[in-house]
Amino acid sequence: MTQHRKQVILGAHFPGVNNTTVWSDPASGSHIDLSSFTHFAQTAERGRFDFLFLAEGLRLREQRGRIHDLDVVGRPDTFTVLAALAAVTQHLGLAGTINTTFNEPYEVARQFATLDHLSGGRAAWNVVTSSDAFTGENFRRGGFLPHAERYERAEEFIATARELWDSWPVDAVRADGADFLSDASAGTFEHRGKHFDVAGRFTVPRSPQVHPVVLQAGDSSDGRELAARSADAIFSRHSTGDGAREFYLDVKGRLERYGRRPDDLKILPAATFVLGDTDAEAVDRAAEVRRQQVSPQTAILLLEQVWNRDLSDYDPDGPLPTVDPIVSDASSIVRGRARQVGDPAAEAARYRAVAEAKGLSIREVVIELTGRQTFVGSPETVARALEHAVATEISDGFILVPHITPGGLDEFADRVVPLLQERGVLRRDYAEGATLRDHLGLGPARPASDWGTGVSAAHGASAEPLRTGVRASA
Amino acid sequence: MTGLTPNATPIHLAVALDGAGWHPAAWREPGARPDDLLTARYWADLTTTAERGLLDFVTIEDSLDLQSADPFSDDVDTRTDQVRGRLDALLVAATVAPLTRHVGLVPTVTTTHTEPFHVSKAVATLDHVSHGRAGWRVQVGGTRGETGNVGRRTLPPIRRDLASSPEGRAAVRERFDEAADHVEVVRRLWDSWEDDAEIRDVTTGRFVDRDRLHHVDFEGRHFSVRGPSITPRPPQGQPVVTALAHQTIPYELAARSADVVFVTPHDDEQAASILGEVRGAEARVGRNARPLTVFADLVVVLGSTTDAARTRRRRLDEAAGSPLTSDAHVFTGTAADLASLLLRWHDVGYDGFRLRPAVVVDDLTAVVDELVPALQRAGAFRTAYDPGTLRERLGLPVAVNRYAAASA
Numbered sequence: 001m002t003q004h005r006k007q008v009i010l011g012a013h014f015p016g017v018n019n020t021t022v023w024s025d026p027a028s029g030s031h032i033d034l035s036s037f038t039h040f041a042q043t044a045e046r047g048r049f050d051f052l053f054l055a056e057g058l059r060l061r062e063q064r065g066r067i068h069d070l071d072v073v074g075r076p077d078t079f080t081v082l083a084a085l086a087a088v089t090q091h092l093g094l095a096g097t098i099n100t101t102f103n104e105p106y107e108v109a110r111q112f113a114t115l116d117h118l119s120g121g122r123a124a125w126n127v128v129t130s131s132d133a134f135t136g137e138n139f140r141r142g143g144f145l146p147h148a149e150r151y152e153r154a155e156e157f158i159a160t161a162r163e164l165w166d167s168w169p170v171d172a173v174r175a176d177g178a179d180f181l182s183d184a185s186a187g188t189f190e191h192r193g194k195h196f197d198v199a200g201r202f203t204v205p206r207s208p209q210v211h212p213v214v215l216q217a218g219d220s221s222d223g224r225e226l227a228a229r230s231a232d233a234i235f236s237r238h239s240t241g242d243g244a245r246e247f248y249l250d251v252k253g254r255l256e257r258y259g260r261r262p263d264d265l266k267i268l269p270a271a272t273f274v275l276g277d278t279d280a281e282a283v284d285r286a287a288e289v290r291r292q293q294v295s296p297q298t299a300i301l302l303l304e305q306v307w308n309r310d311l312s313d314y315d316p317d318g319p320l321p322t323v324d325p326i327v328s329d330a331s332s333i334v335r336g337r338a339r340q341v342g343d344p345a346a347e348a349a350r351y352r353a354v355a356e357a358k359g360l361s362i363r364e365v366v367i368e369l370t371g372r373q374t375f376v377g378s379p380e381t382v383a384r385a386l387e388h389a390v391a392t393e394i395s396d397g398f399i400l401v402p403h404i405t406p407g408g409l410d411e412f413a414d415r416v417v418p419l420l421q422e423r424g425v426l427r428r429d430y431a432e433g434a435t436l437r438d439h440l441g442l443g444p445a446r447p448a449s450d451w452g453t454g455v456s457a458a459h460g461a462s463a464e465p466l467r468t469g470v471r472a473s474a
Numbered sequence: 475m476t477g478l479t480p481n482a483t484p485i486h487l488a489v490a491l492d493g494a495g496w497h498p499a500a501w502r503e504p505g506a507r508p509d510d511l512l513t514a515r516y517w518a519d520l521t522t523t524a525e526r527g528l529l530d531f532v533t534i535e536d537s538l539d540l541q542s543a544d545p546f547s548d549d550v551d552t553r554t555d556q557v558r559g560r561l562d563a564l565l566v567a568a569t570v571a572p573l574t575r576h577v578g579l580v581p582t583v584t585t586t587h588t589e590p591f592h593v594s595k596a597v598a599t600l601d602h603v604s605h606g607r608a609g610w611r612v613q614v615g616g617t618r619g620e621t622g623n624v625g626r627r628t629l630p631p632i633r634r635d636l637a638s639s640p641e642g643r644a645a646v647r648e649r650f651d652e653a654a655d656h657v658e659v660v661r662r663l664w665d666s667w668e669d670d671a672e673i674r675d676v677t678t679g680r681f682v683d684r685d686r687l688h689h690v691d692f693e694g695r696h697f698s699v700r701g702p703s704i705t706p707r708p709p710q711g712q713p714v715v716t717a718l719a720h721q722t723i724p725y726e727l728a729a730r731s732a733d734v735v736f737v738t739p740h741d742d743e744q745a746a747s748i749l750g751e752v753r754g755a756e757a758r759v760g761r762n763a764r765p766l767t768v769f770a771d772l773v774v775v776l777g778s779t780t781d782a783a784r785t786r787r788r789r790l791d792e793a794a795g796s797p798l799t800s801d802a803h804v805f806t807g808t809a810a811d812l813a814s815l816l817l818r819w820h821d822v823g824y825d826g827f828r829l830r831p832a833v834v835v836d837d838l839t840a841v842v843d844e845l846v847p848a849l850q851r852a853g854a855f856r857t858a859y860d861p862g863t864l865r866e867r868l869g870l871p872v873a874v875n876r877y878a879a880a881s882a
Contacts, residue, residue, distance in 0.1 A: 024676045032706055034572065034603040057704055058591070060687065067684040067702075074667065074682070074706045077592070080599035083568035086514060102589065106538065106623045114562040117512045118569045138591045140697030141626065173559060175508035180501055181554040187540050198625035201540035201551075205512060205559040297679035 008390045008425045009266055009397025009440060011095065012044035013053045015405045017061070017072045019302070020272065020371060022292040022403045029406050031072050034084055036406035041085045043406075044092055047413030048427050050439045051093025051124055051213075052085065053235075053399050054078045058102060059135040062335045063301060064310060070298050072405075079111045086119035093436035095124035095215060100153060102130065102139045105160035105196055112212045113165060113204035121208030121435030126215040126235055129154045134335045151222050153195045158214060158230050160191045160198065162448035168206040209435045211445035215268070228254035230451060231265060232442055235399060239269035239374045244394045266440060271374035271398040275411050279377045286376045289403055290367045299363035302370055305334055306347050316363040320355050324348065374398075382412075383419035390425065485816060485854045486826025486868060487846070488580070488769065489524055489838055491517075492535035493557040496773050496800065497832040499793035501557050505835040512561055514569050520834060521570040524577050527842030528856050530867055531578025533611050533716070533828065536563035538584055539619035546633050548618060555795070564596050571604040578864035580609035580716055586616045586649060587624040590659035594703055598664055601708030606863030609714035610660075612732065614653045614724075643723075650727045655694040657715060657731035662690035664712055665875045666702030688877040710863045711873030718771065720801060725755035733870055734767040736828050738802040745770065745819050767825045767868055771802040772812075775832040776840040780807045790832065802830060809844030816845075817852060825868075 014037065015021040022028060030036045041052050056078060061068040078096040085094055094115060098108055108125075116123035129150040136142045145153060172186035190199040216231040218224050227234045234251060238244040252262045274289055276282030294302065296316035304311050307325040310333070314321055325344035355365040375382045389395050402408025420426035431438060437445065493511055494501035501508040510516040517534075524532050541558050542551030563581035571579060579600060583593055593610075601608035615621075618631035630645050668686035675681075690701035716734040719725045728735035735752060739745040752768055775790070775798075777783030783806045791797045798804055805812055816827050829845075831837030849855035860866075865873065 023674060023681055024679075032602055038572070059700075060702060060704060067682070067687055069680045069682045069684045072681055073687075074672070074704060076602055076705050077595040077599035079562075079565055080568045080596050080603065083565035084572055084603040087518070087569045087572045103592075104587070104624050104626050106625070107588070110538075110562050111565060114565045117561055118514045118565060120514075137698075137700035139589050140699070141589070142698070168559070173509070173512075175501060179554040180508065180557055184552040184554045186558065196625060198623060200619050200623035201542075202623075203537070203540050203560055204562075295679040 005387075005424050006390055007397075007427070007441070008386050008420060009268060010044075010047070010049040010426065011051050011053045011268060011397070011399035012040065012047075012049045012409055013055070013270065013399050013401040014040055015072070015402055015408060016055045017057055017075060019071050019293050019298050020401055020403055021072050021405065022289065023072050023405075024295070025292060025404055027404050027407055031405055032074065032076055034081070037081055037085055038088050039406040040409060041089050041092055043409045043413050045089050047409065047417040048421070048430065049092060050397070051095045051122075051436060053095045053126065054081065054097060056097035056099060056128060058099060058130070059132075059138050059335075062134075063304065064312075064333055068301075070295065070301055079115065082115055082123075083118055086115065086122070089119075089122075091122070091430035091434070091439075093122045093124050093213065093439060094119055095126055095213070097126040097128055100127060100129050100157040101145060101150060102135070102141065105157050105164060105191075106198060106202070108157075109161040109164035109202065110204050112161070113207045116207035116209050116212055117204070121437070123207070123209065123212035124215060124436055125212050126217065127154060127158060127231070128217060148222075151226055155226055155230055156193050156195045159448060159451065160193070160196045162211055162451065163189050163191055164202045165207070165211050165445075166447050166449075167202040168204070170206060173205050209437050209445060213436050213440060213442065224251050225254060227251065228260070228265065229258050232437075233266040233268050233396075233440070236267055236269040236395070239271045239398065240389070240394065244269060244389075245392070248393050248395060263441065264443075266396040266442075268397050268399050269395050270401055272371075272401050272403065273375040273382055273412065274373050275377070275379055275382060275415060277378060279381050282377045282381070286373050289373070290371070293371060293403065294363060294367045296363055299366045302366050303351075303362055306344060306351060308333055308344050314362060317361045320352055320362055320365065379415040379419055383416050383423065386416075386420065387423055387425050479821070481820045481823070483825070483869075484856060485820050485849055486530045486767070486769065487527075487841075487849070487855065488531045488533060488578075488826065488828040489529060489841060490533045490535065490771070490828050490830040491520055491834060492830070493541075493560060493834075495833040495835075495837065496830040497775070497790045497794065497798055498556045499790045500833040502793050503790075503833045503836060506833060507835065508557070511557065512559070517566050517570050518573045520838060521574050521577055521579070523838055523842055525574050527846045528859055529577055529842075529846075530826065531580050531607070531609060531714075531864060533580040533609075534563035534566055534582060536560065536582040536584075537613070537620065538587055538615055539617060539623055542619070545617045545619060546631075548631075564600060567608070568600055568603055571600065571607070574604075574607075576607070576859040578607045578609055578714070578867070579604055580611050580714065582611040582613050584613045584615035584620070585653040585656040586614060586629070587620060587626060588656075590656045590697070590699055591663065591703070593656070594660040594663035595705040597660070597713050598703065598705045598708040601710055601713045602705075606709035606865070608708065608710070609716055609734075609864060612653060612657055612715060612717045612727075614649055614727070616649050646723055650723050652694075652696045654727055654730045655692070655696055658694075659690065659692045659697075659699045661712060661715075662692060662876070663699070663701055663703040664708060665877050666690050667705075667707040668875055668878045669707055669711070672706065686878075707875070710865045711875060712865070714864050714868065714870065719752075722751070722755065725752055726759050728752070728766060729755040729759045729761045732766060733763075733865075734769060734868065736769045736771045738771050739819070740803040742818070742822075745822050745824070749823050764871060767870070768823070769826040769828045770819055770824050771828045771830060772815075773798070773800045773802050773804040773830045773832055774812060774837050774841065775804065775806040776809055776812065776837050776844065777806075778808065780811065783807050786836075787832070798832070800830075804832075809840055810848050812845055813848035813852065816849065817854060820854065
């Protein structure tokens with residue numbers, strides 16, 4: 001077997017409910033119909049992607065106390081869509097973002113175990129937390145958790161889910177001769193912890209991957225540490241340059257103390273792209289896409305997120321406001337999503353400096369300073385950049401976010417993927433019978449007791465030997 | 475039963491899918507595929523078979539606890555001779571949705587331990603992915619096992635003998651009141667987007683008309699939910715809500731919350747009396763929606779002759795080590811005799827029947843290949859699917875959006 005070059009892991013992020021997604025383009029289709037998801041998933045599978053990725057939102061966003069109406073609004077239920085996609089795809093991993101604050105481990109563990117069975121070992125869970133009382137108003141459990149506790153709960157949640165997934169021994173289902181079960185206690189679990197005090201029987205027998213692939217989006221030091229302790233992959237915001245490499249090395253460096261190897265945790269930044277026949281054409285298209293993404297109304301709205309005040313009377317084609325931003329963090333005008341602006345005064349100063357230096361209007365400066373695409377160029381340029389990023393420890397691959405639903409991935413699959421295959425950094429075919437863990441080059445799932453999360457847990461079945469899965473040749 | 479006016483409306487027919495079937499020994503039968511119960515292929519085969527038989531819908535059983543010989547018992551179930559383990563029913567329904575075109579998909583989802591917000595968007599999404607074929611079998615949970623598994627709340631367990639004490643009855647009533655609140659929230663969230671809320675108005679830059687999105691602002695004794703849903707209104711507006719009911723309190727829940735109720739008469743006399751009880755429950759709760767669509771549940775053990783059916787049942791009972799017992803009447807006989815029974819109860823006033831195949835692979839096939847043709851010959855069952863949603867197939871009225879109606 002020849003030595004393989006380091007493979008580029010590819011995730012396909014279904015376009016989300018933010019202004020990256022362009023709904024005003026004539027090519028933009030439904031964000032709800034299964035046909036859109038099917039098209040997107042089948043394109044990703046044709047392009048030999050590792051997985052499809054769905055984000056989460058559990059309350060419609062609001063700005064200035066009203067439902068935000070300028071971006072795509074609304075999305076279907078994540079698990080339900082992924083289960084439907086399991087029927088119309090054969091190889092593609094199916095990753096869902098599921099909150100640990102507004103769910104219970106028993107439900108989430110059975111949903112992911114079910115998805116893993118129905119898809120033949122293709123399930124993945126992007127674990128997120130929320131401390132948001134605003135979102136909590138949609139839930140009977142309501143409320144929120146202090147920031148520190150939400151990570152604590154998330155970690156114990158994952159540990160509990162792993163215990164549930166381990167609770168059915170290998171070959172517990174015999175279905176032969178006298179007995180259906182070979183073990184009368186199959187599915188028995190007990191977890192006594194600070195956040196979860198549960199015991200009983202789990203409903204879903206051991207699934208093909210045993211544990212779905214676990215992704216996290218940790219970025220703070222706590223978040224990185226949590227990922228190093230408990231995840232298979234990180235969905236990161238650091239897609240390019242020194243910041244990305246620093247993040248990569250920092251997170252990989254945290255693994256050893258948990259007895260893990262660098263390859264055990266994949267770093268997968270979100271990335272956008274715009275293609276053209278030539279690099280110059282791609283740059284022009286990218287500028288046009290940016291104008292679509294930042295409509296005049298959206299420009300004001302994004303500026304309000306920096307200024308943290310009502311700017312609805314301002315002309316998007318006019319100059320920046322002369323009033324100063326509201327610095328108090330007591331009340332954010334944005335609700336239902338994380339506010340990205342750290343220091344409004346410094347950020348406003350940056351906007352003013354750029355606007356002044358280049359003579360830009362509100363809309364132009366917002367276009368200039370927000371959401372620039374990660375990869376812009378000809379298919380050759382983009383393929384080379386992807387390979388380079390992975391070869392130089394910027395990432396282990398990317399979760400690509402197209403700006404058009406559902407066709408935004410088509411051109412990438414048709415034009416970039418063949419080049420990545422020629423370069424030997426992307427599979428030409430999926431390995432027969434491979435699970436998502438196999439696609440990603442992750443070993444068999446380690447039982448809950450191996451993760452050493454320090455969470456007290458008592459459970460009987462986790463010492464059972466694990467199925468040794470077929471690993472992808474890469 | 476003579477002297478009844480024949481019921482001229484067609485019969486509705488559903489099957490209840492659960493593992494290898496409703497007989498505990500079903501998995502031992504030669505064609506039972508016990509190794510496949512957790513695969514998409516198995517469920518796709520069952521639902522496409524149901525669709526071949528032009529059935530109205532399938533239900534899929536589920537619970538937030540492992541199956542056991544007696545879910546109400548405090549004792550740990552140690553049996554190894556029956557099917558244990560199952561998949562999440564709603565996700566099974568979602569997986570078979572793209573593989574079928576007509577048959578309705580009605581998963582079981584419990585109310586006691588679940589978030590109405592999650593349930594609402596999940597069933598709405600099932601309706602989206604199936605183009606208007608989704609339903610929900612509302613199940614009130616609360617066994618000791620479920621409560622211990624989920625752990626979100628401590629609840630007095632509901633026991634089989636609950637009706638025997640005033641405290642027991644009060645606990646049950648409270649659990650069912652909460653279920654009614656749960657369904658109310660789910661239904662409001664389904665309506666929280668008006669059908670035309672997505673406007674994509676490029677001139678004003680607006681994707682939705684926010685005046686057509688509505689907070690549901692439910693405040694109840696057990697929980698409050700603000701809304702709106704994150705998921706646009708499903709194709710049916712209101713997916714079909716169903717419930718299985720055996721006694722007064724559950725009849726009243728169905729009358730308050732459901733479109734379709736499954737009941738369990740064991741003979742002609744009960745068939746009439748239970749129907750009366752359902753209508754009485756509707757009157758007591760002041761149901762002003764259209765009367766419940768009433769299905770009778772029957773476990774079916776079919777054979778080419780009555781003797782053959784009895785032989786099958788005897789063989790299954792022997793394999794199980796005890797005779798089959800059920801909350802529903804167990805019909806053992808030929809498809810022709812079953813058709814006669816269904817027609818007779820149809821004339822009493824039943825709209826349809828939910829058949830629980832004793833052995834799925836055998837009895838579902840017999841329903842499709844023998845019972846359905848017998849009913850068709852009697853002019854009582856469709857010979858092809860009409861286009862349309864599950865609601866339309868069941869003759870349920872168009873679901874008017876409560877918020878659109880209020881603002882119109």
